[in-house]
Amino acid sequence: MIEIETIPGSTRKPGVYAEFNTRMAMRSLPGNPQRMLIIAPLSNGQAKALELHDVFSDDEAAVLFGSGSLAHIMSVSALKANRYLQLQVIGLADADAGKAASASISLTGPATQSGTLTLWVANTRIDAPVQSGDTAQVISRSLLDAILRKGALPVTAQMATGDSGVTLTARHGGTWGNDIRLSGRTTAPGVTVSVGAMTGGENNADVKQALTAVFAAGHKVVAVPWTDETTLRALREHLAATGDAMEKRGAVGVAGWHGTLATGTTIAGKSNDGRTTIGWHPGSVCLQAEIAAGYAAVIASEEDPARPYNGLEIVGLDVTPLTSRAGRREQENALHNGLAPLEVGPGDKVQIVRAISTYTRSDNGTDDPALLDITTMRTLDYARKAWCDRIALRYPRDKATERNRKGVRSELL
Template sequence: MASPNISFDNIPSSIRKPGKYFEFNTRLAVRTLPGNLQKVLVLGQKLAAGSQAAMAPVDVFSDDQAATLFGKGSQLHLMVRAAIKANPYLQLTAIAIADPVGNAATGTTTLAGTASGSGVLTLWVGANRVDVAVNSGDTAASVATALAAAVTARADIPVTSVAAAGVITHTCAHKGTLGNDIKLVASSTAPGMTATVVTMSSGTLDPDYTTTLAAVAGAGHHIIVAPLSSQTQLTVLRTHLDFVSGPMEQRGAIGVFGWSGSLATGTTLTGQINSGRITGAWHRGSLRLPCEIAAAYAAVLASEEDPARPLNTLELVGMDVTGIDQRPTRTEQENALYNGLTPLEIGPGDRVQIVRAISTYTKDPQNVADVSLLDITTIRTLDYVRKACRERISLRFPREKLSERTPDKVRSELYDVLLKLEELEIIEAVEDNKNGLLVERDLQDVNRLNAKIPTDVVNGLHVFAGRIDLLL
């Protein structure tokens, strides 16, 4: 160290042998912002037939691979299928857990009468349609047997079915409460024969994903898909997200869940979670399981690498088109958006699309309404700004001494990062806030620098209002 402005890592200052010595410095090579590829993690239950061990994360690239790894028709298989359908280029990791020790949900389809003409008996199990031909003279018992066999033959349907005296009992392939969300809808076009369903219920207990999430805490996933939409499960996810995204771990991530129930129960759930890192897609009346809605929603979120760009109108490919009577009115959508629930709507061409992606955070710790983290893009932008600043400081100052000149050098690098973020319209007003960018030595730790980095995030253009003046 014989120069005030040039330091060497590999050439000592004590050289006496004549020569021309050069070393390579790569610390100044990167002048751009880091990439923002979004890695998605899905959690779910596997079947015993699945080859992948529980609690072992694995990258998944196809529907068929997921069926082999987790069992065809398993919760995790259905989630992977929905995610890849919505975004075929997804960077997807899945981690499975075995069923809990609870009970499997059951439901029934009861057939009555004897067909006086031909027709078709149709049963929907979730979003899966099963048709059975009915001929004149067929009895309820014979058609029920054929229907049960047709359902069980479809390995990707998450139930098994058994017929007895015209009653088909459907049992979820998994134990736990997830089977309670499987919808049954039956209809018959054969004259003289009717079909009545009793909804799936009595599934008990849920897996505890606390240990599962801890096993992947260091993996750095950006979007985590919740397998179940309950306060207990989402609270576990919230705790995990707060930990990995905090200032010590700095692996910013968001959580995603799906909701197909009523507006009232959905907003009650979001109020119980109240997290700026969790977002839930509301698709009322959907035949899809909530975990499938969540997986598709997460895949679409991951498709947008610009953290500040709104997700309005993006399509969730593969989601079912709900009936007219189930589609939220504008008033209901506004209510959802004021209470932390992201509504989906049926757009032109019967495409299921995002209205506005928001977080579940609506109130601060004092129970005061707070819009600071309303849009999910806000926390994603803050995570990216942190990543950009952190990587720049790590690259430029890997072995830096702390002298009186160091704070100015660090501030200069941070200012450059902010300007580049402004160029990409991720943040704004950098010049206006320049005086607020502070880098100073700590008063208690002689080896520490502290920085205050003003970040005015770019907001989404969600509302446009115009007045049309009539001139005669």
């Protein structure tokens, strides 16, 4: 029986009337476009905290969120890993109690021959020229100038007391700054360089307000810059709320880790979430935020929700030393404990071994591999969308008659 929607049944005036019915027009599966969200601190850009912005280029991210901010750095990492990414970024203000990490670089001289002073800040190399006869003060000034020219660094720099070194300070407060990897060396005879570790960072910014602000936005992939317990719990609660039976906006959350296997599996065990995945790049000098953004961008590159990510390259991540790479047994351990390992493959490409979720145990503590792969939850989300879209298109206002019930069953099967 054909149902008439817009022509009143009580019409008595003779005539020819026609309406359009597009209910049966869509016979294929719906599309599955991937929109990614980055949540990260901003600095002195044009954007305000908790404002959502589309980002299409590195330069745009620098203008919006400030050059060298974590929001900028994560945007660069994501766009490098996936050139065609549909990316949105929401900035965070530092926590009121946030303290920035810092480190000191000490230099001695003078140089007896010319050479180069090289400093690594995370994955960025900085070279400063050294001339024969340069004192520690002159070399320190040369290094400071080289650092300031880089701009897009997660640290700021200033001359140390006595002008015989440089002090680096994280751009944002929080414990994340303690994980910024620093190293230095010089080829100039007579010059020595001593690089201290970043310390003193406390209290990462809270991501809860940002997650609340984008609750209705419908992102498919959400990348966070840290793996602390508070952040991952907030992410898990957000993903559970947006992906429940009523909201039906399923998404996955992504974080990065470059530390030890033992600590990484502990972090994953506390998360224990079928919608969260943590990419483990052992020995990497990249920030956790960079690993998370690159890994998330590759996940967002695949619209087929069931297709595995095995072997896909994450462009932009560093090639780690052989001594830092995980062996087969370590990778197996990670895969059995909710940590998704990355490895350096042929051609020095950083590749995904297997994209798994942090979910390993049910609520009663039973080992449960039901949601092992992150593709499992993504497939469930897509299947639900396909079913709901089909029924909403075919039967938007229909009565629950026996005929319609049979039709619904036919559409779903």
